[in-house]
Amino acid sequence: MKSIESLYIGGRWCPANSSETITVINPATEQPCATIPKANEQDVIRAIEAARAAFDDWAASSAETRAALMLATADEMQARYDDLVDAHVSSMGCPVSLAGYLHIDAAIEGLRYYAARAARMDEISEQENVTVIKEPIGVCAFINPWNYPLHQLMGKLAPALAAGCTIVTKPAEQTPLQDFIMAEIFDKVGLPAGVFNLVSGSGREIGPLMSGHPQVDMVSFTGSTAAGIQVALSAADTVKRVCQELGGKSPLIITEDADLEAAVRYGVADVMANTGQTCNALTRMLVPASRYNEAVDIAVAAAAEQRVGDPRDPEVTMGPMASNRQRETVIGYIEQGIKEGARLVCGGTQAPSGLEQGAYVQPTIFADVTPDMTIAREEIFGPVLCMISYDDPEDAIAIANDSIYGLAAGVYAKDQASAMAIARRLKAGQCYTQGGYFTIKAPFGGYKQSGNGREWGEHGLDEFIETKAIIGPSD
Numbered sequence: 001m002k003s004i005e006s007l008y009i010g011g012r013w014c015p016a017n018s019s020e021t022i023t024v025i026n027p028a029t030e031q032p033c034a035t036i037p038k039a040n041e042q043d044v045i046r047a048i049e050a051a052r053a054a055f056d057d058w059a060a061s062s063a064e065t066r067a068a069l070m071l072a073t074a075d076e077m078q079a080r081y082d083d084l085v086d087a088h089v090s091s092m093g094c095p096v097s098l099a100g101y102l103h104i105d106a107a108i109e110g111l112r113y114y115a116a117r118a119a120r121m122d123e124i125s126e127q128e129n130v131t132v133i134k135e136p137i138g139v140c141a142f143i144n145p146w147n148y149p150l151h152q153l154m155g156k157l158a159p160a161l162a163a164g165c166t167i168v169t170k171p172a173e174q175t176p177l178q179d180f181i182m183a184e185i186f187d188k189v190g191l192p193a194g195v196f197n198l199v200s201g202s203g204r205e206i207g208p209l210m211s212g213h214p215q216v217d218m219v220s221f222t223g224s225t226a227a228g229i230q231v232a233l234s235a236a237d238t239v240k241r242v243c244q245e246l247g248g249k250s251p252l253i254i255t256e257d258a259d260l261e262a263a264v265r266y267g268v269a270d271v272m273a274n275t276g277q278t279c280n281a282l283t284r285m286l287v288p289a290s291r292y293n294e295a296v297d298i299a300v301a302a303a304a305e306q307r308v309g310d311p312r313d314p315e316v317t318m319g320p321m322a323s324n325r326q327r328e329t330v331i332g333y334i335e336q337g338i339k340e341g342a343r344l345v346c347g348g349t350q351a352p353s354g355l356e357q358g359a360y361v362q363p364t365i366f367a368d369v370t371p372d373m374t375i376a377r378e379e380i381f382g383p384v385l386c387m388i389s390y391d392d393p394e395d396a397i398a399i400a401n402d403s404i405y406g407l408a409a410g411v412y413a414k415d416q417a418s419a420m421a422i423a424r425r426l427k428a429g430q431c432y433t434q435g436g437y438f439t440i441k442a443p444f445g446g447y448k449q450s451g452n453g454r455e456w457g458e459h460g461l462d463e464f465i466e467t468k469a470i471i472g473p474s475d
Contacts (some may be wrong), residue, residue, distance in 0.1 A: 007200065008045060008183035010050035011193025017042040022173050022200065027093040027320040027327075027359040028311055034091070036176050039201035044168070044209045046422035047197035051139045051166040052215050054194025057162040059136045061192075062310065063118040072159055072189040077108045079193070080181060084150060085409075087177035092146060093319035093359065094274065095311045095455075102274055105261050107154040108299035110456070114158040117461055121163060129472040134465045136148050137241060138217030141210040143203065143231065144179075145222045146172035146322050147277040151374040152245075153179060155455040156220045161195070163464035165218075168197045168201040168210060174323055176200050203227070215239060222279075225405075228252060243453030243463050245279065246446055247379040248407030251400035252282035255393065255413040256290060263412035264295050266300040266435045268385060270410075272363050275318050276383035277326070280408035280430065280438070284369075284376060285387045286396045292389040296367045299387060300346045303363040306383075308352045320359040321382060327359040330382030334364055337375040342366040342386070371399050379405070393422065401427045406447030408432065429454070 006013035014446040016037035039047075058066075077084065081104060106359045125132040142156045147181040149171055160167055171179040183198045200346040201204060207227075211219040212234040216463040225246040235242050252270070254263040267285045276283075287295040311319035321327040331349050338344055347364025361382055369376050369386040376386050400409060409428035411434065413419040419433035429446040430438075438444070443459035445451055453463050 001032050001334055004034060004036045004180055005164050007037055007039055007047070008180075008187070008196070008198040009043070009047045010053075010197065011187070011191075015204075016040065022202070024091050024174065024176065025323065026090055027323055030324065030357060030359070034177060035152075036173075036200045039199040041206070041209055042131075043199050043201070044206050044213070047168045047199050048139060048141075048213050048215050050173060050194040050197050051168050055139055055166045055191060058166055058192055058195050058424075061164065063122055066162060066164065067115040067118045069189060069191055070111050070118070070158065073185055073191070074108050074111040074115070076185045076189055077104075077111070077182075078186065081442060083181055083453040084178055087181060088150070088175070089311050091175045091177050092149070092313045092322040095313075095316045095319045097314050097316065098273075103148060106440050107150045110154045110158045113440055114162040116463065117159075117458070118162040119463070120461060129474050131470040131472070133468050133470065135468055137464050137466050138165060139215055140165045140167050140464065141213070141216045141219045142167060142169040143207050143210060143219070143221045143223070144169065146174040147279070148175065149175040150178040152222045153182070155460065157196075159461040160464045163279060163461060165464050166195050166197075168199065168216070170199050170206060170210060173200065173202060177398055177472065186209065195449070207231065211235045211242075212237065214238050218243070220453075220463070241463070243455070244323050244451035245453075245455060246447065246449060246451040247405055248279045248281070248450050249284060249377065249379050249403050249405045250280055250282045250408040250410070250428065251284040251286055251403075251426070252410035252412065253286045253396045253400055254288070254295065255411075255418065255422070257414040257418075258287040258412045260291055260295060261298055262435065264298040265302045266408070266412065267459075268299050268365075271385045272303065272306055272383045275321055275361070276330070277381055278324060280378075280444075282408070282410045282432070283380065283384065283386060284400070285385060286390050286399055287387060288396075289389045289391060292387075296345060296365075296387060299365050299385065303346050303385075306363045307360065308360060309355065312320065318363065318383065321361055322359070323453055324359045326381065327361055330361050330380055330384065333378070333380045333382070337366050337369070337373065337384075337386075340373045340375070341368070342373060347383075371402060377403065397422065397425050404449045407450035408446075410436075
């Protein structure tokens with residue numbers, strides 16, 4: 001078992017003020033895999049003060065300097081690729097066959113992507129007597145999730161570094177290991193002291209301290225909508241910028257003239273990836289009534305192809321949930337679906353055969369789901385697909401938009417033009433058409449209670465920029 005004894009604050013490793021620790025549990029074995037320090041209020045204040053002290057120099061550094069350090073970091077991440085993979089396998093149970101693709105590759109690519117955009121901070125717009133310049137927003141607090149811990153960290157960290165911001169970050173206590181590796185990497189490449197600071201601890205305890213501190217200029221949070229509301233409340237007194245990526249209950253509309261086999265298989269694979277622990281997963285599959293039974297049969301066959309088991313087995317495609325607590329949540333939703341009358345066509349509440357130990361859930365599909373059922377309205381965050389029939393395209397669009405969430409959506413139609421016409425009418429921050437997938441080049445974020453602000457793409461950098469207008473005398 002790995003024992004991590006220090007936080008990373010002000011460019012050095014230092015013990016936490018408290019002697020308390022947090023035990024990280026491997027969800028596949030239910031055994032401890034690491035211990036980490038449990039930071040307290042004094043540690044958070046030290047980290048924020050270190051970030052504040054480093055800000056002026058880092059903000060004034062050249063784009064070339066920032067880009068060079070970011071590229072060196074990306075190179076070192078590549079050198080420690082196996083360590084980053086192991087962190088995800090150990091702490092969240094992601095299959096070793098998928099961890100690199102799902103969690104590491106885009107994080108490395110993202111650093112390089114934003115290193116190439118650091119020069120945007122030097123752009124000046126002039127029109128008559130008005131000069132508009134860009135400045136970094138300041139000290140940023142990042143509160144990160146357990147489901148894509150490195151990927152989501154980098155969606156905040158890379159643009160913040162490019163902009164010239166300094167950072168205090170807190171990983172989820174369930175999956176903190178990759179953040180400590182990143183601290184080691186930043187230390188090795190020579191990132192200036194105080195630009196990156198890492199505190200680990202209880203989100204309930206130190207999250208409000210980070211988001212509410214008057215010396216923090218911006219807070220970026222990824223997690224549940226309920227927790228996001230609390231972050232926003234904590235930040236409100238100091239009127240700081242808040243960027244939130246929250247819950248989702250995303251629809252996939254399959255049209256009557258779509259390639260049904262391809263569309264359904266795409267939808268099932270999307271929901272089962274990362275054991276269903278994906279905020280933008282297309283968990284509501286909307287199928288025309290005329291093709292519904294056929295679609296259910298295809299979905300069941302596709303789900304049966306998932307191989308659930310030990311995440312260190314290279315043949316496994318689905319590991320455990322990230323924790324037993326999340327497993328219990330998902331099982332509760334499956335029970336609720338059965339209670340409300342949905343038809344369970346595969347999976348269920350029992351552990352997969354031979355996997356009685358570990359936080360495992362079977363790939364589960366419900367048919368005959370109606371839009372008013374709990375499982376069709378609330379985010380389950382597990383490998384559970386709800387299949388809903390619709391009468392005509394207008395009905396499908398209405399069902400898709402009837403949600404408090406609006407993070408993502410999907411459309412599979414006869415062709416791209418047909419899919420695009422529907423996608424334009426869906427109330428979601430991202431829409432995947434004809435089997436499209438996430439890319440770091442596209443802004444990511446939601447409508448309604450799925451959050452505010454955007455990560456990734458050109459818009460991801462904008463979240464960390466203050467726009468200043470300098471107005472001279474009129475001619």
